[in-house]
Amino acid sequence: MKPKILVIDDDASLRRVLEYNLEEAGYEVFAASSGEEGLTLFAEESPALVITDMKMPGMDGLQVLRTIKERAPETLVIIITAFGAVDIAVEAMKAGAYDYITKPFNRDELRLIVAKALQFTGLAAENRRLKGELADRSDLRTIVGSSREMERVFDIVRKVADTEASVLITGESGTGKELVARSLHAHSSRRDAPFVAINCAAIPRDLLESELFGHVKGAFTGAIRDKAGRFQMADGGTLFLDEVGDLPLELQPKLLRALQERVVEPVGGTTQQRLDVRVVAATNLDIEQAMASGTFRDDLYYRLSVIPIHIPPLRERRTDIPLLLRYFCVKHGCERVAFDKQALDTMTSYNWPGNVRELENTVERLLIMRNGDIISLADLPDKIRGGGAKGASAVITLPDEGYPLEQLEREVVVSALERNHWNQTAAARFLRIPRHTLIYRMEKYGITPPEKMPA
Secondary structure (H helix, E strand, O other): OOOEEEEEOOOHHHHHHHHHHHHHOOOEEEEEOOHHHHHHHHHHHOOOEEEEEOOOOOOOHHHHHHHHHHHOOOOEEEEEEOOOOHHHHHHHHHOOOOEEEEOOOOHHHHHHHHHHHHHHHHHHHHHHHHHHHHHHOHHHOOOOOOOHHHHHHHHHHHHHOOOOOOEEEEOOOOOOHHHHHHHHHHOOOOOOOOEEEEEOOOOOHHHHHHHHHOEOOOOOOOOOOOEOOHHHHOOOOEEEEEOHHHOOHHHHHHHHHHHHHOEEOOEOOOOOEEOOOEEEEEEOOOHHHHHHHOOOOHHHHHHHOOEEEEOOOHHHOHHHHHHHHHHHHHHOOOOOOEEOHHHHHHHHHOOOOOHHHHHHHHHHHHHHHOOOOEEOHHHOOHHHHOOOOOOOOOOOOOOOOOOOHHHHHHHHHHHHHHHOOOOHHHHHHHHOOOHHHHHHHHHHHOOOOOOOOOO
16 A cells, blocks of 8 residues: 655646655655645645645645644654755744755755655554553553463463462563563552562572571571561462472472471471461473483472463564564653664564563663664664574584484583583583483583592
8 A cells, every 4th residue: 555645835837746756765745835725635635744835825835734733643754845944944843744845955965864754654653553562451451462482471361360279380481471570469469468589590599498487586507586587478469489400309298398398497497387378380401311310209290280371482573573573662761762674674574682671671771772763773783683493503503314302412511511621610600501401411411520620
């Protein structure tokens, strides 16, 4: 469908030139010889763009501009002014004109300014559509997505939010697992009680039990007073156990009992405390593999995952990326900013290994470094412009005849250990896996450090 343009000019010859050039460029053009006639055509045809001369008998261009902005504020208006009439052009811009063009002008200048205006109109319309989708999701406004994959997540959240069932949320890092957990809490009858989160991978093993269940005075060196754990803090509300797959094996029976019996016993204490806590857990690990390797208890898994929710990675729901881009622009106070088609297509085709978290960080950087309100392909980081949609690895090249997966995995583990001087904690961090998973791989493949390690 051709974009509609309304031309208003009392100069018949100039009007015909404008009509011809714009029609030749592929637009549907309507022409009027006066401001009054132009407003009548505007009401009938609803054009995307209006080009009006400034000086006309009767209603002048400035009056036309103000009337159009009152009736349809989103319509863009380009003003034609005489050469040197800068003060008039400035007044028109203050009144809401998109741009101005001075007589005499050539065909290429006209087409360029019209193309830019219509591109802006298209982006603005897309922004309004995306904002509408965001508004429609007011019941789950903290989670952004309209893809089929995310609709399934929303459906599960709606169904189970106001139940007492334990929920296990799985998905890669950066997919928004904590947002889903918070949404479950916000839409439950516990919404006015605390939502307490703890990252099981971020707290040292010897402190984690106290952090979870609390301790009594004198339980260990430094325990100078009684301290409530996260379970006690969440009484009546929701406890979110993030990275639960990294929970030490020796603590898993105590967590299982707390889930089954609804009681906790502080470290060093002898009295059990009965609590009313709903537990929501999350992990980016393959829990079934952890159970097979003996690092995660089967009974705890089944107790945690009464309701499993899997959050797909961003590369599996690319249709959500435009909506997320709009959401992050609004979130960071840059509602007017938009992405042109090339930039949007490139952002959508990129694989986003860091998922939604990486996308937000990229958008925040683009908003800070931008030169205007339209972000183009040239503004994007090199690694995103370079691709990533094909899924090719940046670190390996496989031979045409194939290669054994186990051998490849062994080489990756050895390479990571060598790179980090055989420091298992550093190597596990480099591979983005828990240390116990690295140790399991080393035992599986018979990987041992060299006999002579540097001091």
